[in-house]
Amino acid sequence: MITNIVIAGLGGQGVVKASDILADAALAAGFDVKKSELHGMSQRGGSVTSDVRYGHPEHSPVLSPMVPPGEAHVLLVLEPTQVEVARPLLHPGGLLIGPELIEPGALKNKKSFNVAMLGALSTGLEIGELYWQQAIQANLAEKLHALNAQAFALGRARGPS
Amino acid sequence: MTEERLLLSGDDAVALAALHAGVRLGTGYPGTPSTEILETFDRLGGHAQWAPNEKVALEVGIGSAFAGARTLVTMKHVGLNVAADALFTATYTDVDGGLVIVSADDPGMASSQNEQDNRHFARAAGAPMLEPIDSQQAYDYTWLAFAIGERWKIPVILRLTTRICHAKTVVRPRGVEQRRSLESHETSTEHGKTEHRFRRDIPTRVMIPAFAKPAHHRLRQKLAEIAAWNEAEGPMQEYGSEARDQDGDQPAPKLGIIATGVAAMHAREAAPDARQLTFGLTYPLPLTRIRAFAAQVERLLVIEEGDPVLVDDLNAAGIKAEGKPMRYRFGELNVERARRIIAGEDSPEPEPAKGKPPELCQGCSHRVVFEALRDLNCIVAGDIGCYTLGVLPPFSAMDTCVCMGASIGVGLGMRHVLPEAEARRVVSVIGDSTFVHSGLTGLAEMVYNPPPTGHLVLILDNGTTAMTGQQEHPGTGRSLDHSPTHQLDFAGIAQAMGVQSVVLIDGSDKTLSLEERIATQLARDETALFIVRQPCVLAAPKIRLYEKAAAGERERRCAALPEIDD
8 A cells, every 4th residue: 555644844844854854764665655745935934745655666656746635644744833734634544743742842953853753753654763764864964963863763752653 | 777766856857867868068047846957967967057047048058959969958837938939940940969948837836927838839839748757757758858859850848847846756767878879879970979060051050931931841740750750659658457358358448548747647546447548748649549549448538737738639630538627727636636537526626724825034135125115105016036925914015926027017017107106106126036037128128218207126136046946147146056157247237228326235234224215216207226135044154155165266276376577
């Protein structure tokens, strides 16, 4: 089957970066992957969502790059005001991971909040931790690696089991 | 193909293919969703440059192709309107090097002023058009576009859309040994070399009527040959079950879908069991193949994003095809909309939840300008860029926005016909990159046909093409790769043109308020240009780095100069 994940937030929060990391991790884990979002105007502080879909490359390759509305298995929301905005994207039986999971004071740098949220997401996905670490390193400057590895670990400890 | 699996956006896939195919020159003008193609091509080591606008980019591209070099020209859909003058005659000419024009359309208008469908341009200009369904095809069709273009010496349009440009999908690039060479290059000793020499060929390149008349006949002949090639060897995929009944007969499946571009992916997901025909060369069409497909199904449905281009072509050719209800002409398609089209569902769709709209950044240099224009109750002719957000609260200080550069002409038009008291309130607002793109001719119009009350143009010069992600332009003094080059002097240009009042304003200078300056100018019957200069708050740190690097380079060069004794 195809796994559908939507990450939602506001422009500047690192929604697209988080989805890049997730997509790279899924690719490294051997899945067929597609991801999609809108650029441009939305970067100016507006609502942003990014769709990531993955499946077995032979048995269930991904077709459309967009998650159909109401069919996200997991909805990861980085900003409290966007929870209700994005909720219609979630499948009725899907999992919502909201920003209240990680209190801002728990992180050394609040810019790594998106990666902490990925840590929380990671516990429910069949993607090995090694692939996550590689993807984080591939998508961030080296000086940020240690900080984000900590943020990921913190999120992973709080993720739904 | 290699075992290498890369997760690439369509834009990056085009850039990688251009690099692998040995493209000598990439040129274009930034525009969402096309911008990343040239940026990536540059980052990978290709020669990429921003042109002042899309028309100049295509003209440079035509010259490069006439000189025998593989050339890539990129733009967003509305950019092709600007370049159309060049396109419509370039298709009459013989280009030696492959000339591939990327048109990145924006159905749904994620970041555009309209959702025009550039498939019409292929038909109107007589340019073959390729449309990939994912990043792998974006990579493959870039190669194919060069092969078709060089075989028939014709410019080829590679049409992408937002969900092709910006969606990331898996790409397996060609192995090293398969790169650079194309069929036509292998049979020609002149091509495939990095040196390109001028070859004089006046009748195919000088489009005076005596040469253009036979050239038009040649174009139609080329398109007929390309259509025949498309029927025989064109890129095509057929999906769906080959179900047979107990007697081994093959009953006609009820539903057959024809879909192109990303819509083909939505349609396959929406109706996995339906027969589906998808083809990559969408102009000229493989009508014989489509007719054969149509004969095998009971219901032939065309699922296409945007205008009813394909369905109209099929029906005009006598292939009875069903299109989508009008409501699906607006906006992007997705799997859910494809399901509705297949089900013949024409009831109102659920409204997507309203998110937070974008806004001018905190600390944005444009904010103070729109506060002043709002407080002065100006009639503001606006333009295309971040500053178009001045139309939204709390500013609500923009009254028109049409196309690149329109602020100046539209403002002048209003000044000519409005009663004097209202005419005096009219101001044109344009960004620095947009001014270079299409504002210079507007300025010429202002000094040539000045309204009785004069006019005021504001260039909001934030030192970058901000909206598309902070690209350089001729006004920044830096090339695409941020290295120093000649910088246009806006004030000097305006003075040389004869603008009566030219004022350079430091946006951070609070000694004289912008509001007072504008109010004073509006009372005068002068033509005026205010250049309000303050770097984009997002770009400023990078601009400082570029300037520092350039200064360091200058010092090194000066130190290396031999000393001269007088």
